[in-house]
Amino acid sequence: MGAVSASANTNLANGATLKDVSSILGANPSYKFMLLVSEAVHETPVYLASQNKLHLPQLAPPPGYLPQLVMDLNKGPPILSEYLSDPPVYAPNGCSNRSIRGGEQRVSLRTLDPETNKSVTLVNNYFGYYFNTIDDLVFNAPTGSPPQLPSVSYRYNTSSGAIFVVDDSIGQPNGIAFNQEGSIVYITDSAAMSTPVDPQYGHPGRTFNATQRRTVYAFDVSGDGTHAYNERPIYMASGFVPDGLEVAANGYIMAGVGQGVDILDPSGQLLLTIQTNYTVQNFAWTGPELKALWLWELVGQELR
Known part of the structure; x- marks a missing residue:
């Protein structure tokens, strides 16, 4: 199996335009190394x-x-x-x-x-x-x-303390996030981190099977919040499994996908990738206007 690049040269656009990218990042985006933390x-x-x-x-x-x-x-x-x-x-x-x-x-x-x-x-x-x-x-x-x-997704009722199983179809449920209205829940499947086809790819100590699921799914949420239904895949990550998941105020979906963060529109179309040279599993917005996005490297889990 030859080396596979997630950022190979192409003459075809992937749907997003420079205008889309500029509207997300702003006129003068910056990227800084801040602190060294432990592995x-x-x-x-x-x-x-x-x-x-x-x-x-x-x-x-x-x-x-x-x-x-x-x-x-x-x-x-x-x-x-x-x-x-x-x-x-x-x-x-x-x-x-x-x-x-x-x-x-x-x-x-x-x-x-x-x-x-x-x-x-x-x-x-x-x-x-x-x-x-x-x-x-x-x-x-x-x-x-x-x-x-088994690997399932639960709903916990904070008032009654009851736990409900809402989905058992996803192989390895991982990141989870709601849209702003609470009517759609997104769940990532990281099943590709098992049963390697080629052990030389993926995390050291972790296996990666490119033929398994590395997908973001969307579910509709019932009016009383107890059920998730109408499951549909909306995005398959290109380089690694989608892990941490967030939904911005404008409905854009963000997923940590190995060497970077993918930003999707609500339908799952990839708008842009914030590329890094380290493994990003999760992230957080900070600041009074939530315009600073913090990412950090997971030492010892570098993607090859």
Whole structure:
């Protein structure tokens, strides 16, 4: 299998025009290296507009490492420091039973109040079955309980505490986002990160099968919010699996797709790619007008 470029020369436009690109990026877009972080920094960034701070999760290594990171954007340049909630939350990215055995901390859905620093567990099981993972982390069976559930997408009712299965058709559900009206939910499938056709491609330690699904799907949401239906694929990433997913105020869909971020219109047409020379899994808007987009490199997960 020869080398495949996701940015090869072409004489044919892909639908987007320079006018489309300019309207998204503005007249003078800039790209800057900001801070060096450890290889344990992962996804699920959360921007707190009330504090103008960006929270970043850290995963192991080292095993059992609890402090997370917070970036204070009120200073110039930004200040990066450690942050520890009460009680501490291990690997707040969706979690994994990788290094903490089941008796100490289970994969769970939690809330964290940034004003009081208190964390609360909302749910950690589905009718007594422990979640394998929440989000997209790898499950390590030797250090946790065996997988008890298939890969499905859930809806959690914050009022009643009830959990609903809304879809079980996606091989590896990953990123998830709603449109502004809440009438459409987008879910990414990263099933291509399994069963390699050619092991030389993809992440070191991760396999990539170009014939498997690396797709963004759209579902309509029922009026009462309990069901997702009318599934349709709207975009297949070219170079790697779509991971983190966000929807902008204007309806544009953004997906971390390996070496960059793809920006799509609501129908799934690719408008532009913010290319990077490192792996982007997730990202966050910051600032009073949400015009700054933060991305970071996942050291040790470089795409070849």
